[in-house]
Amino acid sequence: MKVSLPKSRVPYLLLFPGFAFLFTFFILPIINLAQTSTQTPVSGGDTGEYEQTFAFSNYVHAFLDNREQFARSFIFAALATIFALTIAYPLAYAIAFKSGKYKNVLLVLVVAPFFTSFLLRTVAWKQILGEEGFLVPTLRNLHLLGQQTTVTSTAFAVVAGMTYNFLPFMTLPLYASLERIDPRTIEAAGDLYANGITTFRKVTVPLSLPGVVAGTLLTFIPAAGDYVNAAILGSPNTKMIGNVIESRYFKIVDYPTAAALSFTLMAAILILVTLYIRKAGTEELV
């Protein structure tokens, strides 16, 4: 038999460099993060000096002190995901089934805003919707907006910003799974006495489910950890957990708390994602 030993070694050789890299710069840091999360300050040491004391109470404190931000992160992320799904689904559907020969052009257009730095676009929204932009004063003059009402520095602005920024992440996987649907199955549903809505509900949606799952994950995960939208479009009252972690790291130099928060965030997301994938019944994500 050939069975060729050298051949069976090939995949491992191919994997080795990349996995060595990922091990060193992804797994190891996570382990290190876990370690850091249970450290306490060295008594009498400088700021930023910590020692390992397995203080799991760090987690309790970190969580209790930032309950509000945790809750806000997940609520905002969930809202942004729902909004993005609502906006992206018809868009992806239209591109997949109604765009004819312009399909490729439209796909490029979905991705195109990516290329202008997302920070520039977020700042642009801030300015468009801000006090000095023309939109808000105009709306006020038309009495469509109360004189005291502002758009920026609100929770609405933060969620809207996240919805906008993660929209392409939602649209592309949706498009990919919708495009794979054989139009004949939709015609067949019509042939079998299903009206437009029933066809959509019973055929199109189930067949596009992998795209829905992938899109919601690609939106929810980064949104939950995001702090840029909250920092630019929000106010101190809309702080998310990302903002807390960032300031713990850079302003307060409280590494253990930052690490504990990061770990809690990651664990919470992984648990949610696992439950979600179970529920959606899709195993093939990657």
Place this chain on the structure above:
Amino acid sequence: MSVKIKDASVPVIPFKARLSRWFGRNLLRIYMVFGFTYLFIPVAYTFAFSFNDSGKSNLVWKGFTFRNWQNPCGAPEVCTALGNSIKIGFLATLFSTILGTLIAFAIGRYKFKGRSTSNLLIFLPMATPEIVLGASLLSLFLVFKINPGFWPTVIAHVMFCISFVVVTVKARIASLDPRLEQAAMDLYANEIETFRRVTLPLVAPGIAGAALLAFSLSFDDFIITNFNSGTLITFPKFVYVSAARGIPAQANVIGSAMFFLALAIVVAGQLVNRKKSR
């Protein structure tokens, strides 16, 4: 299905019904127009304000000028930031594309022990929020007394780009008919020649796409970069830092230029593809 038999004359549809039918048929197209408008409002705004004769703060429209485009490096640090972003993007793309493509071939082409674990290891970085990736890597650098800066940022970018490269290239490999490689072997090409003449050319568009994706992810990244770059300034960092006190119009110039450049690359790629298949 029911068959309705009408009289032979062409039925006249009332205007109102025609209007609502047109609307029903084109609802999705109308929606598409709104959707794309929404996507492009900030891009258009950024582009428009790149012509603002703004002076320091680019908040209010003060008049039209080409000056910002003629002198895109006019604002302090903006071109340094751009240069850093391009350098980091290039290196991160290079390394992540190589490492990711190798992994994609291993997972996509071979059955081996630990394949599902490998898939998990690729999925995990994508399922981890950026802030956790950035913070954990910084902690590691601090432990080893490595100062944040250029190379730590490159490493960080390679790390989060690999998974995206793997997923993109793997999808392309999966769509490859294994019979094509068998046909090459059948036609006297050994393993290496089969790879070079059949497998690689067919997977190449996937690799190119992955590289483009990696570059745009790297170029646009702020959160992970912010943790690992120290005092090094990248383009997104520059925008973030100056957002508080007003972004110079030159940043709009660069953002818009990148937009058109990327669009040109994609369009050119499409044209080349179309020509090839003709």
Place this chain on the structure above:
Amino acid sequence: MGKGVSAGTRQLVSIEPIEARGDLRLTRITKSYGDFKAVDDLTLTIPKGSFFALLGPSGCGKTTTLRMVAGLEEPTVGSIHLGETDITTTRAYQRPINTVFQNYALFPHLTIFENIAFGLRRRGIKDVNEQVAKVLSLVELPHLADRKPTQLSGGQQQRIALARAIVNRPALLLLDEPLGALDLKLRRQMQIELKWIQREVGLTFVHVTHDQEEAMTMADTIAVMSEGKIEQMGSPADLYDNPQTTFVANFLGQSNLIKGRIDGGDGDNLVVDLFGQKIAMPKSRSHAIDNSLYAGIRPEKFRISRVGSPVRGNTLTGGRVEDVSYIGVSTQYVVAMPWGQELMIFEQNDDGVPPFDKDEEVVISWEPGFTFGLRGDEDIEAGTEVEPEEQAE
């Protein structure tokens, strides 16, 4: 154990000289996937220059056999020889064997010219242009050299796939369901063309198919496979007129199989009792191993007559017409026999006799020489309910 397991003595046939011409011999080949034997102790010789068909339903092991000959799989046990050369463990690219793949597997990134030149270039042949031009005109598509495969119709792709293989003048050409993707009319045309090309170039063709009509149209010799084994091998006429197993009788065309007992002999003939009615059949056409057998008669060999009209040969009485289908060239009857079996009868519409009516009493007769006898312990249904379409095997 065959020779194939002795991997230590593996010798590589050099790519360049394709001299190993001669008969293809498979000796006691077994291919197992875990507990499942895709091919089970198969021995087969395919003579040089023949058009050979491996025929069988989906999953019978024919494609696995083909892939082992091509070098894309290696047998678990057994050996493969081409002429005097053992090629059991030779790599696919070192065998002077080419394949026309199912769905053609044309390289989508190369032009038609480069597709055909692929094998020539790998072998370092000098006059690539000339050879490609020659084979393109053989398949009558010289104007398509610069196109890409996706721009061709199915039939054109099929010919290019064929050209890409035969341009290498292999000792053996393997065709894996080559016509499966074509529509019926095109398939007929390609069947004739393939046969013509085979004669023209004088190569050995090994053709794998599940389509019995296709195999019978093209091949000189057919091997019918089932469950990893060869059921019967022979010329199309042999297989049809004198099948040796119920599987072959049912898979190749239609058969009426009637349970019976051998009730003595009469010179060269056997006397067989079919539910109380005696018939005769040649001894030489019986494959039964004991007294119990199935008497097999093809539907078109039966004659159908009114009760009382003169008949000759074997007769069966007591039939009642159950169903009549007039299909122009012939009329097909289903006749219910007293013992509960329904027999299928095809009657040519050439004798001016008006068709029989439903429920009419009839007598069935046929020439004893057309009867074939099969082992009575076999499954009467074997080969009838096989999936017509096969994809991944």
